[in-house]
Amino acid sequence: MAQETKRASIVVEGARRVCETDENFVCATLDWWPHDKCNYDQCPWGYSSVINMDLTRPLLTKAIQAFKPLRIRIGGSLQDQVTYDVGNLKTPCRPFQKMNSGLFGFSKGCLHMKRWDELNSFLTATGAVVTFGLNALRGRHKLRGKAWGGAWDHINTQDFINYTVSKGYVIDSWEFGFLVLGIGNELSGSGVGASVSAELYGKDLIVLKDVINKVYKNSRLHKPILVAPGGFYEQQWYTKLLQISGPGVVDVVTHHIYNLGSGNDPALVKKIMDPSYLSQVSKTFKDVNQTIQEHGRWASPWVGESGGAYNSGGRHVSDTFIDSFWYLDQLGMSARHNTKVYCRQTLVGGFYGLLEKGTFVPNPDYYSALLWHRLMGKGVLAVQTDGPPQLRVYAHCSKGRAGVTLLLINLSNQSDFTVSVSNGIKVVLNAESRKKKSLLDTLKRPFSWIGSKASDGYLNREEYHLKPENGELQSKTMILNGKSLKPMATGDIPSLEPVLRGVNSPLNVLPLSMSFIVLPNFDASACS
Numbered sequence: 001m002a003q004e005t006k007r008a009s010i011v012v013e014g015a016r017r018v019c020e021t022d023e024n025f026v027c028a029t030l031d032w033w034p035h036d037k038c039n040y041d042q043c044p045w046g047y048s049s050v051i052n053m054d055l056t057r058p059l060l061t062k063a064i065q066a067f068k069p070l071r072i073r074i075g076g077s078l079q080d081q082v083t084y085d086v087g088n089l090k091t092p093c094r095p096f097q098k099m100n101s102g103l104f105g106f107s108k109g110c111l112h113m114k115r116w117d118e119l120n121s122f123l124t125a126t127g128a129v130v131t132f133g134l135n136a137l138r139g140r141h142k143l144r145g146k147a148w149g150g151a152w153d154h155i156n157t158q159d160f161i162n163y164t165v166s167k168g169y170v171i172d173s174w175e176f177g178f179l180v181l182g183i184g185n186e187l188s189g190s191g192v193g194a195s196v197s198a199e200l201y202g203k204d205l206i207v208l209k210d211v212i213n214k215v216y217k218n219s220r221l222h223k224p225i226l227v228a229p230g231g232f233y234e235q236q237w238y239t240k241l242l243q244i245s246g247p248g249v250v251d252v253v254t255h256h257i258y259n260l261g262s263g264n265d266p267a268l269v270k271k272i273m274d275p276s277y278l279s280q281v282s283k284t285f286k287d288v289n290q291t292i293q294e295h296g297r298w299a300s301p302w303v304g305e306s307g308g309a310y311n312s313g314g315r316h317v318s319d320t321f322i323d324s325f326w327y328l329d330q331l332g333m334s335a336r337h338n339t340k341v342y343c344r345q346t347l348v349g350g351f352y353g354l355l356e357k358g359t360f361v362p363n364p365d366y367y368s369a370l371l372w373h374r375l376m377g378k379g380v381l382a383v384q385t386d387g388p389p390q391l392r393v394y395a396h397c398s399k400g401r402a403g404v405t406l407l408l409i410n411l412s413n414q415s416d417f418t419v420s421v422s423n424g425i426k427v428v429l430n431a432e433s434r435k436k437k438s439l440l441d442t443l444k445r446p447f448s449w450i451g452s453k454a455s456d457g458y459l460n461r462e463e464y465h466l467k468p469e470n471g472e473l474q475s476k477t478m479i480l481n482g483k484s485l486k487p488m489a490t491g492d493i494p495s496l497e498p499v500l501r502g503v504n505s506p507l508n509v510l511p512l513s514m515s516f517i518v519l520p521n522f523d524a525s526a527c528s
Contacts, residue, residue: 051115076345324368
């Protein structure tokens with residue numbers, strides 16, 4: 001198709017932060033699935049789980065270390081079936097086995113303390129910030145359908161936390177329950193594999209908070225925060241949970257996002273490239289935040305797990321360049337709605353792993369995550385554009401330095417955009433015509449990239465342009481500013497170098513590409 005160049009104006013409101021993310025907003029998960037977890041006649045997990053992954057591989061270690069640090073959440077559908085091999089167990093601690101009558105098709109499993117020691121040695125060496133998902137089903141019994149009842153037996157969890165503290169292992173946060181495709185891991189609401197009433201769950205959270213307070217009371221370790229429920233958002237269930245547990249119990253409210261549907265959906269690519277489809281999920285981010293503001297202002301929203309497509313992700317989609325259109329858009333959109341942390345399913349495992357199972361070679365989304373983590377700061381800024389829906393724009397204060405960083409996503413396969421950027425001008429509504437004035441009409445300061453004095457010293461901006469290899473959207477190789485991103489022969493992650501452009505030169509965004517643009521002299525008082 002003939003390529004056309006369009007003009008677009010972007011207004012970044014630099015005078016105030018809309019909200020802030022956590023310092024370590026980007027997060028990735030490690031799951032529990034055994035090697036024989038299969039969907040659609042494909043078994044994409046291999047040996048990539050908490051229990052069986054080879055932790056000695058240099059590329060795995062270096063991929064995590066590159067984030068300095070990466071937040072890692074250990075959890076997944078099977079976490080509510082894990083027994084911790086510590087204390088006085090009344091039954092043997094056995095590994096997961098396939099079992100038709102079991103939750104998610106598996107029996108209960110076991111975490112041996114020798115493996116927990118190995119994991120902590122690995123996590124310490126990589127500098128990871130750790131969230132660990134605890135078993136919220138222990139002691140309960142099945143009622144009917146997916147509903148479970150009975151009191152939670154906290155003794156095994158308490159013994160496990162005690163062991164963890166006695167060894168001096170640093171945990172940032174303990175997560176309670178993750179049990180069902182409807183909610184809580186998905187233990188909330190109408191859940192995927194199991195559901196527990198909000199009343200029961202809320203009371204059990206109070207018990208767990210008490211356990212954490214007691215175990216850490218005389219410890220020199222920082223007391224971890226409490227994260228829950230790790231399921232799919234349902235307004236009534238989440239509201240009830242916050243009301244029952246009350247102030248100061250839950251520190252973080254998590255929900256899960258799989259807005260692309262099933263991993264074998266033939267429409268996956270079409271959904272990812274459709275701006276109106278991508279925008280639909282913004283309502284969920286908005287609603288979760290609103291529920292917390294109204295019923296639990298002491299807590300913060302996280303996306304505790306998100307893989308785009310459920311059931312292990314989409315083959316030749318979740319592990320290729322095209323997925324970054326969805327993933328980076330998710331990071332930008334969720335941050336704009338006050339999400340503090342966004343955990344990607346997974347670091348390794350399934351088709352949606354940031355790293356390839358077995359080899360640990362980074363997939364394209366790994367580099368997208370790393371660039372976001374290095375460039376986008378905590379401060380989220382409001383942004384407006386007169387560009388078409390295919391041009392998606394997000395703005396943050398730059399990380400660790402002055403100025404603003406833009407994320408520009410171009411979903412159009414025909415148009416490249418020449419972009420002008422301004423700060424702090426509001427769109428004016430004309431009462432007579434009821435039409436918005438063009439942003440171009442309202443730009444009083446067309447370019448605010450240059451500092452007020454030449455002595456500011458910034459003559460250039462940094463640009464990071466991402467394209468797929470050979471223009472193939474489902475390529476597994478990402479191109480940054482014309483160079484293929486592949487691990488070095490030493491196993492090191494390649495350096496992610498920007499191209500420098502003069503601050504007054506035109507800013508161009510190519511078709512079917514993503515770009516991070518660092519504007520060091522952008523006049524944004526909210527970022528000073």
